[in-house]
Amino acid sequence: MDVRQLKALVTVAEVGSVTRAAELLHLVQPAVTRQIRTLEQELGVPLFERTRQGMRPTEAGAIMVDRARRALNELERARAEVRPAPGVVTGIVTVGLLESTAELLAEPLVRAVARDHPGIELRLMTAYSGHLQQWLDDGDLDLSLLYNLDSTPSLNARPLVREHLWVVAPAAAGLRADRPVPFAEAAAHPLVMPASGHALRALIDAAAGRAGAELDVAVQTNSMRVQKQLVLAGHGWTVLPGVGIAEDVAAGTLSAAPLSEPDVWRSIVLATPRSGRTPPAVQVVARELVQRIRTEVTGGRWLSARLQETDATEQ
Template sequence: MNVRQLRYFLQIAELGSVTRAAEVLHIAQPALSRQMRSLEEDLDATLLHRSERGITLTEAGECLRGSAVELLRHFDRVRSEVRDRSGDASGELTIALPPSMSELLAFPVVQRFRTSFPNVLLRVFEGSSGVLDAWSMVAQGRADLAVVASGEPLASLEAFPFIEEPMCLIGPAESGLSMDKPLALEDLVDRPMVAMSRPNVGRMIVESAMAERNLRLNIAMEVNTRQLVLRAVESGLGFTTLPVCSGSDLLERGAISMAPIKDVMISWLLIKGREQGLSVAGQRMQLMLRQVAHEQISGGRWPLARLKGFIPSGTDVARLP
């Protein structure tokens, strides 16, 4: 069993076809089939179930897929670390970020990272911590680093405080909400709400705070994407509750109005695997996330947010080995 065979196996498992995998891998189909037979003989197990409908994994194949992903990520990380010692950061890096931070954090970080470290293959996923997507991606080794809403971390993960910000009521521009005028939970009760579909961490935080006071949101509509929620609010279909970062871009353009909800906060964490150390590229990304967040907060684009943990200086990234 070797690294190449594992990569071939995972490509077949993903596509469900040896023919299509051979095309993607730029290898002759008979040669790919021979590699898979060799892998099965080496492991003394049947990995692929072949039928007219395509390829599916046997129980042994499913077991190998989970292990192979972790093994290949570890292999790539070791290779990157060795290469990093002799030059600029290289290799691959996968991060998962919440959709609510697309404008304020995700795009500025991606743009800066690509400019600074062009030899790193960067993969970015927008994952919802509400359904544990980002948590599980890091836990399963499919992501190196993620930003998630605060929760009970898995034993295999390390979590570091990142940002704390208020949950806000967001309404149409003409609704007169103001970031200088916090609202009580009671002020939300009679407003028609365009809510994020469950499970959603921000919604859970607000509903939990209201339940403690025997209050309930007046849900008029449920939507499963932040973009559509904000579009509905902007069009005057109702109000919504989201973190500050979700609506800051529209607030700057005067498309919505927004007010913080008193004493209702959401905390964000940076998480990484406990056992696998970050590559140099991962360490630089971790610092860059903090740098960009600090710049957005201190520059007034992320109102009422607070950076938790250390505040990076402008030269922190450069000082990494």
């Protein structure tokens, strides 16, 4: 098993065609076919099946593709780390951003890293907290923002921000930041909710229990963008963190107010793996991300957020 075989395996799986994979790898088609067959003979199992839609990995093939992709990524990262210019931090860093924070943080983070550390290649992944935590545990992320997480045996969690959850409605509802809405009042409306199993949904359900309120769930979705679209279209109210609605409220497309009775908060942490060494590039990006968060909170662009981090430079 060698790197060429792994590249062939991953490329065929991604494009679904030996012919197209050969073009991308700058090889002739028989060479790619031979690499796949040699790998199958070594493993003793078929890795692909031919369908009308193209080459599709078998169950064993899917496992190998996943592992091969990670191995190739690690080799790429190692090459980037061991070829630095004197005094320059280099490397590939994959960062997880909560979907609700991406609009506020992604571009400033990319700009700061490109300006101050041009030898670092950033890769940004956005998702909900549960998915990001799984990717971090699997080794697909170097660091990630998560919420309502304490340190675990596999992850270090550094508290950064505590933020209020808001009830969000169409602009005509006239909700205001200076007039908190009791949870029971919000629950009297049909609600567009995060899907069951989502960490934000767990926070909302727990608050409903404390308020003694029964939720009228009109629709569930796993997309914050869809939540806001459905509210705008009049399908109900919703509950979101302030960072996810600041621009909508400022533009007047939605109205929002902090939840009260009870107040509902989430805590955002910076999570990093406990195992293995932390490359200098990852340390640099972690510091830049924390600094971006501090800048946004102190600048008032992160609604109802309070900093919890006392030392933005510690690692």
